[in-house]
Amino acid sequence: MAAKPFDLIVFDMDGTLVDSMGCLADWLHRAVKAHCPPSVTPATITKAFGPKEEKIIEQFVPKDLVKECLNAYYDLYEREHDRVYVYPGINELLRQVQARGIPMALCTGKSRRAVEISLDILNWESLFMTIITGDDTVRFKPDPEGLNLILGNAKASRGRTIFIGDAAADTGAARNAGIISGCAQWGAPELMPTENAHPDYLFSTPQAVVDILSGASL
Structure with a gap:
């Protein structure tokens, strides 16, 4: 198996993991x-x-x-x-990340109560080592406060941590936190990063993330 490209993968939720x-x-x-x-x-x-x-x-x-x-x-x-749908390929992506022993975290602006409802219904309660919600921060993305809280609890370097989200604010938060940014292009098109956002990775599908984990070039 190829060496792990990341020590920690942080996901946004809405527009990234689920179509909501x-x-x-x-x-x-x-x-x-x-x-x-x-x-x-x-x-x-x-x-x-x-x-x-x-x-x-x-x-x-x-x-x-x-x-x-x-x-x-x-x-x-x-x-x-x-009415909330998991994007095609997301469950397999989460399974592949877990199988490779790469810790996952969740950084979302929505409330903890809403997140817990979704995680329970989707059977994702045990997937994420850290979950930061809008209840845990004063400032919201692109401010890096939420990501910094995750990194404070993680044994991962900033240079080997990636934040995958669908919006320009996600890319900005990753940049402001000094970590790698990945744009989930399968997410909400109206919220995708503009050309000026310049994420480090553009992922057209969840499988494209799996390919990176497997050592394939993007």
Whole structure:
């Protein structure tokens, strides 16, 4: 077996491991729409993505309604989770990483409650050595705070750690943390890095990541 190219692989979640952007925007919109103008649409919500859900909701409803709307969102999230799809090839990628003994971590801006719901339903609870969510950080990507927290708990050098995500903010966070960046091009196309983001790796499919692990050139 080829030598391990990375000591640690960190994944973003939404738009990288799971196809969820559309339903997240829909659930958040349905949770707040009774309390905000008709001009607020799922597309409006999508533009606010970055911080955790509570902070997104705060942008659209009065403070005293945030908790009510957040609970409505979580109810939709769990009840309609079958709308969230694991991208083709992701389960095999995770299996291959695990088989090679490479630790995995998760760095996402969404709340821990939402992450735990997804990990439980997808049977991914034991895959990640460290999980950093929007509840664990003050600043969100491209700030490297979340990645720095992961690296503080890991026995991995920055030069041999890769963060794989679909958005320009993910590439920026990796660069700001001094680690390798990988763009998941199979993810949400509207959030992909622009040409100016310049990730270290462009992965067209999850299999392309497996190929790197196997020693094949990309």
